[in-house]
Amino acid sequence: MEKAEEEKIVIVGGGICGLATALALHRKEIGSIVLERSEELRATGAAIIVQPNGWRALDQLGIASQLRQTALTIQSGQYFTVKDGKHKDLPLGDAGEVRCLRRTDLIKTLAANLPLNTIHLKTKVVSIKLDPFTSYPILQLHDGSVLVAKVVVGCDGVNSTIANILGLNSTSIFTTCVARGFTNYEAGHKFGSAFLVFSKDDVQLGLMPVTDKLVYWFVTRKLTSQDSMVSKYHKLIKKTTVEAIRGFPNHIMEMVKNSDEDSLHLTELRYRAPWDLLRTNFRKGTVTVAGDAMHATGPFLAQGGSASLEDAVVLARCLSQNMHIDIDPRGRKRRKMLMLKAAAALDQYARERKMRVFWLSLETFVIGTMLDSSSTLLKSLCIIALIILFRDKIAHTRYDCGHL
Ligand SMILES: Cc1cc2nc3c(=O)[nH]c(=O)nc-3n(C[C@H](O)[C@H](O)[C@H](O)COP(=O)(O)OP(=O)(O)OC[C@H]3O[C@@H](n4cnc5c(N)ncnc54)[C@H](O)[C@@H]3O)c2cc1C
Structure with missing residues (x-):
């Protein structure tokens, strides 16, 4: 692979978040490349439940109507206790649209809407550092080549290589x-x-x-x-x-x-511990993370994917608001990312996302601890915490990431 152009934004990881980030940037007329280590785009895990906040993000990405054709709307929810046959309604739907998408449909639709040559398969990033003179991020690839970028977005999942440079601990x-x-x-x-x-x-x-x-x-x-x-x-x-x-x-x-x-x-x-999210500022130089690399959570709220789509929209909005636009001699728009502006954009993104993902992470952490624990006392404490802090069980689905 050749050296990236200076303007290039490099996205590491071609999962839901990486592809959505590239698409969000593309919708704002900002080019990027996606480096994916696998031989093909992966859609591990059969399906993904997308709740109203996720649909709002998909609408912004311009692919919601395509995806709506692939899955029916979920109208109601019921919770059954097997031992005594009792059942109760699950709070679903009153906050809007819920559908279950085949992961392949989501991944293929994201990829199909990207310009040709955006995705580079079989390209694994093994490490990242900042150039001591220019502060540009330098990516070391598995084949020994080196890539210099203006901005790097780590969308490389729960075992993120990019998260290391931000000082994030490994996921638990x-x-x-x-x-x-x-x-x-x-x-x-x-x-x-x-x-x-x-x-x-x-x-x-x-x-x-x-x-x-x-x-x-x-x-x-x-x-x-x-x-x-x-x-x-x-x-x-x-x-x-x-x-x-x-x-x-x-x-x-x-x-x-x-x-x-x-x-x-x-x-x-x-999962990434909720307190890790609070103590990190999610930017070093012009490197940041998004999706599971930022906020891996247990799937108990079925929100990780939707939160990753929100990350993509917010990040692209922040970057585009901080781009400098030149008009070349032929009248074409050229978007330029100045280093200082890029850093400011990433700070803006991190500020906007921090508390949103913290509360998601905290709620899933409490649910996960409750499921994990064999201590009645700890289970009771988790239930009390859920009642006090998260009485409204579908609050997360009302979140609106805003316009691109
Ligand atoms: C059991 C389970 C059920 C879930 N159910 C739901 C649900 O119903 N609804 C929902 O919203 N969310 C759900 N989630 C969460 C959701 O799947 C994730 O939040 C989402 O897939 C995260 O996407 P991502 O792109 O950040 O990470 P990933 O999907 O993990 O993508 C990361 C990509 O980066 C690539 N990569 C990694 N390292 C490198 C490297 N060094 N160089 C290049 N490429 C690299 C990987 O190959 C991969 O393609 C669930 C999660 C689990 C575990």
Whole structure:
């Protein structure tokens, strides 16, 4: 790979956040490149629940209407306790649109709306440092080449290399894990457009229809010492998941038994501690992070992806507001990023995102601690904290990241 032009914004990681950031910048007529270490764009994890705040961000990115064609709207939610058959309504929907997207649909739509040659596959960043004279970020790539950028945005996920330069600690791990997959009902399923959750002891199963034939489901359970091996084999993921939900209603067990094996994933859950988010300023030179690299959270609120889309919109807005526009002799607009302005833009972005992601991170941390803990006292304290701090369970979905 050649040296990047000075104006180039380099995004490390081609997941939801990296692609959304490149698209948000493109909508503001700002070029960027995305470096992705994998051979192809990955859509690990079957599906993603997108709540109203995520749809607002997708609207800003200009791809919401395309994606709406791919998944039905979820109208209601119900929570069932398996042992006593009791059920209650889940607070869903009154704050707006909820849909469950196939991850491949989201990733492909983001990528398809980018200019050609934006995404560079098989390009792994191994380290980053700042040039001692110019302060430009210098990226060391796996093939020995070096890339100099004006701005680097680390969207490289829970084990981010870019986060290291910002002094962020490594992410931690919950003792809860999640198995996820799709079940296809040739003749149509009978779940309508409802989000259902079934709970028994420390196992929870959630399901959400994608279309009238396709259902996404996830099972949250305790991590075991076997799970790093289990996660490598689809058959074992299915077997252990069916064992975990023994005693659940028959049609739910059948759903998991009949799932599409290729769609199955078992994932350990990593998170960045909420206090890490408070003490970091998320910028060094002209390097910042976004998405899970910034705010990895447990998936208990189904908000990580939507928050990553919000990051993309806010970051592109801040950068574009701080760009200098020149008109060249042929009358074409040329956007220039001055170093000082870039730093100011990244500070503005970090300020805007910090408390938003802190509260998301804190709520998921408390839920995760409650699920992880075997102490009744600690579980009770978590419940009290949730009641006091997070009484409104869908408050996060009302967040509006604003215009691009
Ligand atoms: C079980 C589970 C369920 C979830 N469910 C939901 C949900 O329903 N709704 C929701 O909103 N969120 C959900 N999330 C969270 C959501 O999946 C993440 O927040 C989102 O995928 C983060 O996207 P990202 O682009 O930041 O990171 P990733 O998707 O992890 O992408 C990072 C990319 O960077 C690449 N990369 C890493 N290192 C390098 C490197 N050194 N050089 C180049 N490339 C690199 C990786 O290959 C990868 O493609 C869930 C998460 C989990 C674990």
